[in-house]
Amino acid sequence: MQRALRLAATPGVPLGPNPRVGCVLLDGSGAVVAEGLHRGAGTPHAEVAALREAGEAAAGATAVVTLEPCNHTGRTGPCVDALLAAGVRRVVFAQPDPNPVAAGGERRLREAGVEVAFGLLEREARRLNRAWTFALEHHRPFVTWKLATTLDGRSAAADGTSRWISSRPARLDTHRLRGECDVMMVGTGTVEVDDPRLTVRDEVDAPLPHQPLRAVVGMRELAPDRQVLGDDAETVLLRTRDPHEALRALHERGRRHVFLEGGPTLAAAFLGAGVVDEVVAYVAPQLLGAGLAAVGDLGVTTMADAVRLHVDDVTVLGSGAETNVRLTMRPLPAPGTPAKETP
Structure with missing residues (x-):
């Protein structure tokens, strides 16, 4: 999660309506499979960027994300759908999404049988996106x-x-x-x-x-x-x-x-x-x-x-x-x- 937070804080990312988000994919042994970050409105979300880098290796992986995966379609599709389609087994996120339009990712993941945990380094994640939150x-x-x-x-x-x-x-x-x-x-x-x-x-x-x-x-x-x-x-x-x-x-x-x-x-x-x-x-x-x-x-x-x-x-x-x-x-x-x- 600390690595995901560092990815989210990458300098040069334009600010705006979207938060800073980082994602790290881990295999069953805890080794890093892929990483991703959100680079601004209209670009792939952090989870999607990591999944694209991982390819088939994302199946059975754990996704460690700084923000609850989104559950809505905006300029890009729902991250929940991408995680489910890739076969991710477990999702750990730091901060629940305060946006009522995008929230609900945790519930959908659980309903689909994905193991979910949250709250890890939540204070640090909220601090990173303090104005957005x-x-x-x-x-x-x-x-x-x-x-x-x-x-x-x-x-x-x-x-x-x-x-x-x-x-x-x-x-x-x-x-x-x-x-x-x-x-x-x-x-x-x-x-x-x-x-x-x-x-x-x-x-x-x-x-x-x-x-x-x-x-x-x-x-x-x-x-x-x-x-x-x-x-x-x-x-x-x-x-x-x-x-x-x-x-x-x-x-x-x-x-x-x-x-x-x-x-x-x-x-x-x-x-x-x-x-x-x-x-x-x-x-x-x-x-x-x-x-x-x-x-x-x-x-x-x-x-x-x-x-x-x-x-x-x-x-x-x-x-x-x-x-x-x-x-x-x-x-x-x-x-x-x-x-x-x-x-």
């Missing part, structure tokens, strides 16, 4: 809000300049995180003022082959020369100010992880709507004393009502003048409200 269980994309701020909470100086609050190591780290999402989101104000490309680029500023969807939220009309409207990635304009409506539209498009890089107004709207699931803050050891705040008005008038965050990780990036501290956090529920389950 969250989206299927909560019916909306997982939202990571990223911000870069000075030590006194400013995202830009009084004259509007913000280069560079984030250091080069922080910017490279940001592109790494962008590449783990399938949506880059900003508001129309950010597009007009900053004119970002919103693409994922490597260490020499070259765009990667697979780009997230660029989503621009708001009612303002955009100038046609804005970079986000270029052909280097797909862009969708979400004509709404309602975070729930924006996320619903993205979920219907099969998008599972939003990387929110908008300005203080959009950030405040998503925080106020309770749909920020993770916060990644790059804090620069600088003081401005005035300038644009990193987040807009949250309606907080007393310390008891502050939005509180749990710190999961603190990492120092760079050194000297090129230093940022990255804090990875998750919002804590307000007193008296149930905690939100996050993979």
